[in-house]
Amino acid sequence: MKILFGLLLCLACAPAWAALEVFACTPEWAALARELGGDKTSVYAATTALQDPHRIEARPSLIARARRADLVVCTGADLEVGWLPQVLLQSGNARIQRGQPGYFEAAAAARLIEVPAFADRAMGDVHAAGNPHLHLDPRNVASVAKALAQRMALADAHNASYYLERELAFQARWRQATARWEREAAPLKGVPVVVHHKDLSYLIAWLGMREAGTLEPKPGLPPSTAHLASLLAQLQKAPAKIIVRSAYSDPRPAQWLAQQAKMPAVLLPYTVGGTERANDLFGLYEDSIQRLLEGTR
Amino acid sequence: MDRIWMCAAALAVAVPPAWAQDAEVEKLREEVRRLQERVQAMDKPRATGENAFNPAVSLILQGTAARSSQDPSDYQITGFAPSGGEVGPPPRSFSLGESELVISANIDPYFSGRMTLALTPENEAEVEEAYFQTLMLGGGFTLKGGRFLSGIGYQNETHQHAWDFQDAPLAYSAFLGGRYNDDGVQLRWLAPTDLFLEFGAEVGRGRAFPSAEQSKNGVGAWSLFGHVGGDIGASTAWRAGLSYLYVEPENRAFEDADSLGNPVTQSFSGKSKLWIADFVLKWAPEGNATVTNFKLQGEYFRRDESGTLSYDDSAQSAPQFGAPFDGAYSSRQSGWYLQAVYQFMPTWRAGLRFDQLDHGTVSNGIVTGGAGPAAADFPLLGTAHDPSRTSAMVDWSPSEFSRIRLQVAEDDSRAGVTDRQVLVQYIYSLGAHGAHKF
Numbered sequence: 001m002k003i004l005f006g007l008l009l010c011l012a013c014a015p016a017w018a019a020l021e022v023f024a025c026t027p028e029w030a031a032l033a034r035e036l037g038g039d040k041t042s043v044y045a046a047t048t049a050l051q052d053p054h055r056i057e058a059r060p061s062l063i064a065r066a067r068r069a070d071l072v073v074c075t076g077a078d079l080e081v082g083w084l085p086q087v088l089l090q091s092g093n094a095r096i097q098r099g100q101p102g103y104f105e106a107a108a109a110a111r112l113i114e115v116p117a118f119a120d121r122a123m124g125d126v127h128a129a130g131n132p133h134l135h136l137d138p139r140n141v142a143s144v145a146k147a148l149a150q151r152m153a154l155a156d157a158h159n160a161s162y163y164l165e166r167e168l169a170f171q172a173r174w175r176q177a178t179a180r181w182e183r184e185a186a187p188l189k190g191v192p193v194v195v196h197h198k199d200l201s202y203l204i205a206w207l208g209m210r211e212a213g214t215l216e217p218k219p220g221l222p223p224s225t226a227h228l229a230s231l232l233a234q235l236q237k238a239p240a241k242i243i244v245r246s247a248y249s250d251p252r253p254a255q256w257l258a259q260q261a262k263m264p265a266v267l268l269p270y271t272v273g274g275t276e277r278a279n280d281l282f283g284l285y286e287d288s289i290q291r292l293l294e295g296t297r
Numbered sequence: 298m299d300r301i302w303m304c305a306a307a308l309a310v311a312v313p314p315a316w317a318q319d320a321e322v323e324k325l326r327e328e329v330r331r332l333q334e335r336v337q338a339m340d341k342p343r344a345t346g347e348n349a350f351n352p353a354v355s356l357i358l359q360g361t362a363a364r365s366s367q368d369p370s371d372y373q374i375t376g377f378a379p380s381g382g383e384v385g386p387p388p389r390s391f392s393l394g395e396s397e398l399v400i401s402a403n404i405d406p407y408f409s410g411r412m413t414l415a416l417t418p419e420n421e422a423e424v425e426e427a428y429f430q431t432l433m434l435g436g437g438f439t440l441k442g443g444r445f446l447s448g449i450g451y452q453n454e455t456h457q458h459a460w461d462f463q464d465a466p467l468a469y470s471a472f473l474g475g476r477y478n479d480d481g482v483q484l485r486w487l488a489p490t491d492l493f494l495e496f497g498a499e500v501g502r503g504r505a506f507p508s509a510e511q512s513k514n515g516v517g518a519w520s521l522f523g524h525v526g527g528d529i530g531a532s533t534a535w536r537a538g539l540s541y542l543y544v545e546p547e548n549r550a551f552e553d554a555d556s557l558g559n560p561v562t563q564s565f566s567g568k569s570k571l572w573i574a575d576f577v578l579k580w581a582p583e584g585n586a587t588v589t590n591f592k593l594q595g596e597y598f599r600r601d602e603s604g605t606l607s608y609d610d611s612a613q614s615a616p617q618f619g620a621p622f623d624g625a626y627s628s629r630q631s632g633w634y635l636q637a638v639y640q641f642m643p644t645w646r647a648g649l650r651f652d653q654l655d656h657g658t659v660s661n662g663i664v665t666g667g668a669g670p671a672a673a674d675f676p677l678l679g680t681a682h683d684p685s686r687t688s689a690m691v692d693w694s695p696s697e698f699s700r701i702r703l704q705v706a707e708d709d710s711r712a713g714v715t716d717r718q719v720l721v722q723y724i725y726s727l728g729a730h731g732a733h734k735f
Contacts, residue, residue, distance in 0.1 A: 060493030060526025094435035222643040
């Protein structure tokens with residue numbers, strides 16, 4: 001009886017010390033939530049850097065995790081359209097439904113590029129709201145950080161000042177780092193690159209590089225032999241410097257083209273966890289720039 | 298918008314003279330580029346007013362070209378009461394499949410709604426699903442009401458266009474008429490644990506097989522189900538479940554022929570209890586299904602029925618017996634299937650499925666009574682046949698929205714004849730992307 005009473009007491013007092021449970025759709029937002037949330041949050045990343053963010057399934061484990069979440073942090077712009085709606089519907093969790101404070105979309109706070117003038121599936125898997133891989137522009141990370149800290153403060157009012165203070169400290173470090181990266185990456189300006197998927201557009205735009213082609217014939221369609229052959233012919237006329245691909249993409253098309261066109265193929269982490277050094281947001285940018293510099297040297 | 302253009306122009310003009318630092322020029326160029334992008338984005342036509350709230354609409358187009366060594370119109374699963382559903386193989390030659398129109402949206406902060414309309418090749422519109430679902434119940438609870446695909450089994454909640462084979466497993470055809478979608482209410486509860494643990498209960502009218510349309514106040518069918526699932530490492534995800542469906546059909550009628558080949562009406566009234574055990578396992582290297590992935594899925598069904606069987610040939614002009622017969626009837630029948638689908642390279646998958654039904658024990662009081670129809674007058678129910686089928690398929694999905702499938706099957710659903718089937722199927726989805734269940 002005493003034990004039971006103790007258990008009940010524990011349950012009753014739980015909210016006082018329980019951490020804010022964050023369910024992050026992608027590793028980059030998990031990393032950002034950790035930066036801002038410190039030890040007041042417990043962050044679950046629904047996907048890894050080795051998983052194609054477009055092809056995630058509403059797995060039972062994700063539904064179970066969403067059930068307890070206080071805050072869902074996702075990209076939006078339809079990146080998670082194939083699985084998140086099912087996870088939310090099946091979670092039975094009122095806090096994280098669309099329109100609730102516990103539902104956060106990074107895209108709402110960011111500046112999106114490659115917004116199609118019109119959307120037609122004949123253009124491939126384009127997103128009507130714009131390119132959703134927005135975390136590879138550090139200015140987007142900064143504006144998402146601001147919005148997310150405010151949201152975390154709203155979701156966990158007890159620790160509001162804690163999140164906002166951490167956000168200020170993060171912004172200062174991020175500003176410095178961004179300036180440093182821009183200096184380091186100066187030699188990359190104007191460098192033509194071939195990408196696998198248009199998931200590196202923000203990085204390319206920010207660093208002033210030039211996209212010289214994509215391995216995918218259309219966004220979301222796997223590279224075909226015919227397309228690779230025409231890309232090769234195009235590269236022989238107007239060579240690019242490197243072929244870049246994200247950690248989760250099929251390595252073979254990039255390797256094939258690299259061999260044929262005699263260009264280096266460079267693997268980029270794409271998100272936190274994509275390479276060993278990309279263990280947080282800072283590491284993600286540092287390693288990406290390092291790899292690009294090494295590849296173009 | 299004009300103002301933005303003017304700003305852009307002003308900035309462009311304001312580019313400082315050549316002695317200014319390159320960095321500054323670059324910065325301004327970037328600024329101009331950004332403004333141009335914003336203008337472009339603003340030029341984009343946007344849904345305005347009430348249209349902005351239009352629900353997500355998607356349309357599925359399906360069709361087949363099929364060959365079969367037996368005529369699909371005389372298809373039956375010998376030894377099992379016909380479900381009345383569309384369970385046979387598709388017609389020979391070219392044939393349109395069911396076109397599905399799916400419309401869904403959040404209704405308000407509290408409810409979401411969804412309708413799936415199946416337009417059959419016979420030019421009928423069939424409401425497959427039309428339900429509301431709660432969003433804000435909280436505590437892990439979700440309530441659904443209307444007509445919906447029941448949560449029993451694994452494949453039952455999957456829409457036909459998402460099946461890995463063109464047709465339903467034999468066990469689904471025999472025990473649920475392809476799928477079970479009653480009119481009723483469903484309550485689900487998800488446990489607050491890291492392990493996925495879900496329980497559900499449904500009550501309904503019992504409008505369709507294994508029940509039968511009836512006019513009765515109260516609940517005509519109910520079911521319970523539990524699911525458990527999780528991940529094994531980063532590469533494997535699984536789910537297993539146990540379900541129970543209870544119905545009390547009244548005059549669940551079907552047509553058969555007697556020993557002379559004359560049509561006879563038989564009907565069952567009583568209790569029907571169905572157990573389903575299901576599991577599914579999905580594997581992909583590091584959980585990345587893009588290049589290769591594997592799916593293993595299996596379900597076991599067991600049905601107990603007990604009640605009264607009626608046999609009536611009195612509607613015939615020259616009946617063999619001329620009077621209705623009633624007798625006690627009970628059966629215990631089972632079935633299972635196991636299927637594996639492997640994506641061996643991007644866009645290409647191959648799959649294999651094995652179906653088996655067990656006729657089990659059937660006791661027919663009319664036959665044992667000996668006063669009228671004999672065993673030979675029940676060719677469908679009385680033939681101790683264990684139907685089986687082996688199917689293989691290869692499909693190609695050039696994008697997420699299209700799929701073309703080649704499927705072959707050796708079908709021993711009918712006693713004594715083997716039906717060899719070959720078909721090509723297309724599945725196209727238009728419009729909203731839609732999120733699939735696991």
